[in-house]
Amino acid sequence: MYRDLLLVAPELFLTLASLVLLLWAAWGGDKAAKAISWVAVACLAAAAFLIPAETGADAVAFAGLVTSDLFAGFSRVLIYGAAAVALLAAAGWFGRAGDYKAEYPVLVIFSAIGMGLMVTASDLLTLYVGLEMQSLSAYVLASFQRSDARSAEAGLKYFVLGALASGLLLYGISLLYGFTGSTMFGDIATALGSPAEEGIEMGRLFGIVFVLAGLAFKVSAVPFHMWTPDVYEGAPTPVTAFFASAPKVAAMALLVRVAVEAMGPVADAWQQIIIFMALASTILGGVAAIGQRNIKRLLAYSSINNVGFALVGLAAGGQAGASSVLFYMTVYIVMTLGSFLVVLRMRDADGEPVESIASLSGLSRTRPGLAAAMAVFMLSLAGIPPLFGFWPKFVVFEAAVRADLVWLAAVAIATSVISAFYYIKIVKIMYFDESAPAFIKEREPIGAALILAAALAVSPLGYLAIPYLTPLTDAAAASLF
Amino acid sequence: MIAIFVFYLFATLVVLSGFMTIFARNPVHNVLWLILAFFNAAGLFLLLGAEFLAFLLVIVYVGAVAVLFLFVVMMLNIDFAELRAGISRYWAIGGVLAVVLLFETLAALLAWNEGGIQIAGRAPTPANVPNIEALGAILYTRYLFIFEAAGIVLLVAMVGAIVLTSRRRGGLRPQNVSKQNRRRPEEATVNMKPGVGQGVEL
Numbered sequence: 001m002y003r004d005l006l007l008v009a010p011e012l013f014l015t016l017a018s019l020v021l022l023l024w025a026a027w028g029g030d031k032a033a034k035a036i037s038w039v040a041v042a043c044l045a046a047a048a049f050l051i052p053a054e055t056g057a058d059a060v061a062f063a064g065l066v067t068s069d070l071f072a073g074f075s076r077v078l079i080y081g082a083a084a085v086a087l088l089a090a091a092g093w094f095g096r097a098g099d100y101k102a103e104y105p106v107l108v109i110f111s112a113i114g115m116g117l118m119v120t121a122s123d124l125l126t127l128y129v130g131l132e133m134q135s136l137s138a139y140v141l142a143s144f145q146r147s148d149a150r151s152a153e154a155g156l157k158y159f160v161l162g163a164l165a166s167g168l169l170l171y172g173i174s175l176l177y178g179f180t181g182s183t184m185f186g187d188i189a190t191a192l193g194s195p196a197e198e199g200i201e202m203g204r205l206f207g208i209v210f211v212l213a214g215l216a217f218k219v220s221a222v223p224f225h226m227w228t229p230d231v232y233e234g235a236p237t238p239v240t241a242f243f244a245s246a247p248k249v250a251a252m253a254l255l256v257r258v259a260v261e262a263m264g265p266v267a268d269a270w271q272q273i274i275i276f277m278a279l280a281s282t283i284l285g286g287v288a289a290i291g292q293r294n295i296k297r298l299l300a301y302s303s304i305n306n307v308g309f310a311l312v313g314l315a316a317g318g319q320a321g322a323s324s325v326l327f328y329m330t331v332y333i334v335m336t337l338g339s340f341l342v343v344l345r346m347r348d349a350d351g352e353p354v355e356s357i358a359s360l361s362g363l364s365r366t367r368p369g370l371a372a373a374m375a376v377f378m379l380s381l382a383g384i385p386p387l388f389g390f391w392p393k394f395v396v397f398e399a400a401v402r403a404d405l406v407w408l409a410a411v412a413i414a415t416s417v418i419s420a421f422y423y424i425k426i427v428k429i430m431y432f433d434e435s436a437p438a439f440i441k442e443r444e445p446i447g448a449a450l451i452l453a454a455a456l457a458v459s460p461l462g463y464l465a466i467p468y469l470t471p472l473t474d475a476a477a478a479s480l481f
Numbered sequence: 482m483i484a485i486f487v488f489y490l491f492a493t494l495v496v497l498s499g500f501m502t503i504f505a506r507n508p509v510h511n512v513l514w515l516i517l518a519f520f521n522a523a524g525l526f527l528l529l530g531a532e533f534l535a536f537l538l539v540i541v542y543v544g545a546v547a548v549l550f551l552f553v554v555m556m557l558n559i560d561f562a563e564l565r566a567g568i569s570r571y572w573a574i575g576g577v578l579a580v581v582l583l584f585e586t587l588a589a590l591l592a593w594n595e596g597g598i599q600i601a602g603r604a605p606t607p608a609n610v611p612n613i614e615a616l617g618a619i620l621y622t623r624y625l626f627i628f629e630a631a632g633i634v635l636l637v638a639m640v641g642a643i644v645l646t647s648r649r650r651g652g653l654r655p656q657n658v659s660k661q662n663r664r665r666p667e668e669a670t671v672n673m674k675p676g677v678g679q680g681v682e683l
Contacts, residue, residue: 008626015633022640062626103644110637117630129630133637140641146648155645 004061007054007068010047010076011116017043018109025102033102037091040105044080044087044112051076055479060122064184067122074326074476075119075253079246082333083112085341085450086242092444093238093344093353099145108242111137115250122261124173124183124211127254131169131218134247135162141242142235154234161217161227169214175207176262185262193265208263212273215258218251221311222280225304229292232300237353240296241340244303245333252310252329256322259314260480267317274315275408281308282412286419294355295343298422299336302381305419306332312412313396316403323477324399327469328392331458335389338454339377341447342370347440354439360426362435370439371430373455380458382423383416388462487592488528490585495521508554516547520582524589533612 005012021036021043028036051073052059059069087105094100110133117130139162143155177183180191192204217224232240263270285305292298310332313324348354363371380389393416400409457465498518505511519542526535610618620628675681 004626063623065624065626101644103640107637107640107644110633110640113633114637123627125624125627126630129627129634133630133634136634136637136641140637140644143645146645 004066007052007059007061008066008116008120009050009052010080011113011120013050014043014047014109014113014116017047018106018113021109022103022106025106028102030100030102033094033100033104034091036102037087037105040109041084041087043109044084047112048077048080059479064186065123065126066117066120068120069476069479071253071257071322071326071476071479072116072120074472075249076116078249078330078333079112079115079119082245082249082337083108083115083242085337086238086246088446088450089241089341089344090236090238092447094236099147101144104141104144107137107141111141111242112246115246118250119253119257121254121257122185124176124185124188124262127258128166128170128173131251131254132166134250135166135218138162138243138247141239142231144239145236148234148236150234151236154231157227157234158231165214165217165224168210168217172207172210172212172214175203176211179203179207185258188262189264192263204266205269208266208269209273211258212255212270215251215255216277219248219255219307219311220304221277221307222284222304223277225281225284228304229297229300232303233294233296233355237296237340237344237355240299241337241344244299244336244340248303248307249329249333252307252325256314256325257480260317260322271315271317274311275405278308278311278315278408279411279415281305281311282415282419283308286415286422289419289422292422293357295346295357295360295426296355298357298426299339299343302339302419302423303336305415306336306381309393309396309412309416312405312408313399315408316396316399316405318399318403319474319477319481320399320402322480323470323473324392324395326473326476327395330469330473331388331392331462334454334457335377335380338373338451338458339381341451341454342374342377344447345370345439345442345444345451347442348437349440351440351442357426357429359436359439360430361433363430363439365435366438367441370451373451374430375427376455376459378423378426382420384420386460388458388460391463391466483588484528484592487588488525490588491521491524491528494518494581494585495525508557509551512547512550512554515550516543517578517582519543519547521585524585527589528592531612533616 017040021040024032024039025036052068053070053073055069059072060067087108090104091100094104114130114133114135114137117126118134121127121130139155139159142158143152145151173183176188180188182188182191213224217227220228232243235243259267259270259274281304285301285303285308289298289301289305292301306328310325310328313321313328315321316324343355344353346354346359348359360374363374376387380387383390383393397409397413400406400412456462495518498514498521501514502511502518505514519538523535523538523543526532526538673681
């Protein structure tokens with residue numbers, strides 16, 4: 001029992017921390033919000049140090065409900081990091097609007113606990129409870145700015161569609177349980193591996209399809225992406241930054257684990273689904289972003305597009321595929337958090353946030369540093385070679401080519417050229433268009449430091465990290481097989 | 482034999498009332514169809530020998546959730562006079578539904594006494610252990626971790642509801658218990674002895 005508790009130590013610690021912070025928030029009121037945020041960041045950092053590094057059978061806890069292996073550990077580091085950045089970014093952003101509430105950091109931590117459960121889940125029940133914990137916190141965070149009608153709308157939309165997705169997922173889980181006789185990933189794989197009667201095979205296939213549909217909603221892969229642009233646009237910007245990073249990693253890691261550990265023996269059945277979602281996401285994410293005028297909507301389509309590329313890695317399957325997905329998500333969250341940190345700095349002379357792409361015009365003359373950072377993020381998201389954003393795409397395509405999916409890699413490269421169009425358009429607007437009214441200059445040392453760190457990480461300097469990052473992702477992926 | 486018949490009866494009605502929940506135009510009817518769907522699902526549970534779940538479904542979903550829905554729907558702006566006007570037209574179908582519910586209750590009891598429906602590949606249930614005990618035994622041992630996590634999910638829902646709905650309103654004069662308790666008689670009352678024909682200076 002003690003060993004089991006040690007394996008979920010980060011979740012236990014964060015739960016205790018969130019309860020204490022919740023009490024602090026209740027008594028301290030919104031005045032304490034900033035202090036609570038800082039403590040919450042410290043708690044996330046402390047939780048990262050509690051992540052166990054067990055492998056194989058040692059990593060299984062609670063009779064198979066939880067597997068806290070290297071894969072889960074690696075994903076949790078990414079999740080905690082992204083959550084901490086979302087907290088640091090929020091303190092400055094909400095503070096001016098005056099609606100920063102002390103519950104914000106508490107809800108982010110609850111969400112992080114849920115995501116920790118998602119990535120450690122090796123049972124469909126753990127998966128569902130973790131997913132709901134993450135989603136419920138996310139619905140509240142989306143409508144956190146109550147005075148803003150768009151924020152309330154985003155929360156409601158997210159909640160209704162999220163409930164629908166949970167319903168699909170639960171239906172799939174019930175079918176899988178009914179036709180395989182277990183909710184544990186390992187037992188499901190064993191049952192799926194043994195041939196069954198014709199009718200039952202159909203039921204299993206339906207279960208797989210519904211589970212994948214529910215999870216695809218969470219990673220916002222096409223055709224379950226409809227909510228993404230609206231929610232990303234309406235939610236407060238720091239919350240959007242959070243949505244685009246940590247939950248994506250958690251849901252993607254979960255998808256990889258379910259595909260490999262639970263549905264591994266019937267790879268033929270899900271591979272075509274993943275391939276379709278990958279292609280549809282890259283194509284739609286690339287084409288639909290072109291007409292956008294709002295930078296947050298554009299980044300929403302960019303996240304759909306990027307999820308498509310990560311799914312190419314999953315479609316490739318095998319250890320190399322899983323490793324490439326992790327690598328892709330690692331670099332992706334740095335790029336996307338960096339872009340959102342720049343968007344957070346977009347405020348007009350009165351300090352009101354602006355979101356239109358047109359307001360970025362001529363940024364290179366009014367704010368050269370900010371423009372340079374944004375250009376680095378955009379070109380990196382486009383995957384243009386000297387920048388680090390090129391490498392994860394290369395790793396993913398390499399995995400696809402090795403798995404004899406040359407055509408898939410070729411189509412994905414073609415769509416990445418389409419998406420490069422709108423990324424480069426942003427750079428062009430910033431550097432060559434007539435100057436729009438300048439953004440207000442404010443001293444925000446933390447935000448500036450985070451932007452600088454993210455920009456350096458995705459600059460060509462990032463290649464220096466490859467010898468350290470690749471063995472980590474490889475080891476994490478190896479623990480799945 | 483009767484179990485099979487009752488199963489198909491319940492299953493058909495669940496699906497049918499599920500459809501009607503979506504397609505009925507009147508929101509009050511939607512909720513009533515939903516309640517019928519819950520009742521039939523409870524009947525299915527009863528057939529499977531899961532009597533605890535069946536009662537839970539009726540008590541929690543029909544008793545609490547659906548009635549809550551009904552209250553919310555009643556808050557919507559619906560012309561009830563117009564609805565009542567049609568009662569003479571609807572008494573026939575209403576009566577049929579009531580008879581169906583009565584018949585179903587009897588059928589479910591009958592089928593349950595017959596031993597319920599047997600399905601293949603069902604998880605083994607220990608003999609002579611009531612449902613509640615079996616569920617409790619597994620919930621608080623094997624699935625304890627998830628049970629606790631579900632508690633956190635409920636906490637998140639509670640925090641969320643409070644964050645999104647509570648707001649500080651101006652102009653309210655709430656009770657301050659400690660201030661009330663701190664107040665001593667000498668602060669609140671003054672002993673005066675006004676002379677005849679004189680008022681009291683306050």
